[in-house]
Amino acid sequence: MVTIRLVQGDITEQSADAVVNAANSSLLGGGGVDGAIHRAGGPEILAECRALRASRYGRGLPVGQAVATTAGRLPARWVIHTVGPVFSREEDRSELLASCHRESLRIADEIGARTVAFPAVSTGVYGWPPEDAARIAVETVRAARTSVEEVRFVLFDERAYRAFAERLD
Structure with missing residues (x-):
């Protein structure tokens, strides 16, 4: 069973086997967590993302999917990029958000990661409450069949931290 921990802080400072990037589908960096990971990790991450775009993901990484690259200068071994859905009141996209977590853990298993740090995927500019x-x-991670031993949710602000803490009580 996976141990779930919460940390309020900066995901780019997490020492873990893998950190999850709330990426945009281009894989080429952006704002929020995505921009922070690319800036802190350095050009090695962008170089691998460009190679992925030139090969398997010419149209970008689909929403709900995940792929791993080097972590560059981050204190992690890998970055697992996943594209979260934009929140919609008209359409239930929760399965896509759950898929981001399941697919990230599947990739973690493939690369042998035992500790994985997740941000609050889709809660920034994508508007998910x-x-x-x-x-x-939390439900998706708890239900996952994975060899990952620890999932750390690294939450940037107090509201997200409180929301995750309430789920773990």
Whole structure:
């Protein structure tokens, strides 16, 4: 069974086998967590992302999928990039958000990662309410069949931290 921990802080400072990047589908960096990981990790991450775009993901990484690259200068071995869905009140996209977590753990198993640090996927500019994102993330991780021993949710602000903490009580 996976141990789930919460940390309020900066995901780029986490010492873990893998950190999950809430990427955009281009894989070429952006704002929020994505931009922070690319900036802190350095050009090695972008170089591998460009290679992925030139080969398997010419149209970008689909929403709900995940892929791993080097972590560059981050204190992790790998970055697992996943593209979260944009929140919608008109359409239930929670299965796509759950898929981000399941697929990230599947990739973690493939690369042999035992500790994985996740951000609150889709809660930034993609507008997912942190309380609902926490419910989906925690339920999905708890139900996952994985060799990952520890999942650390690294939450940037107090609201997200509280939302995840309520789910773990």
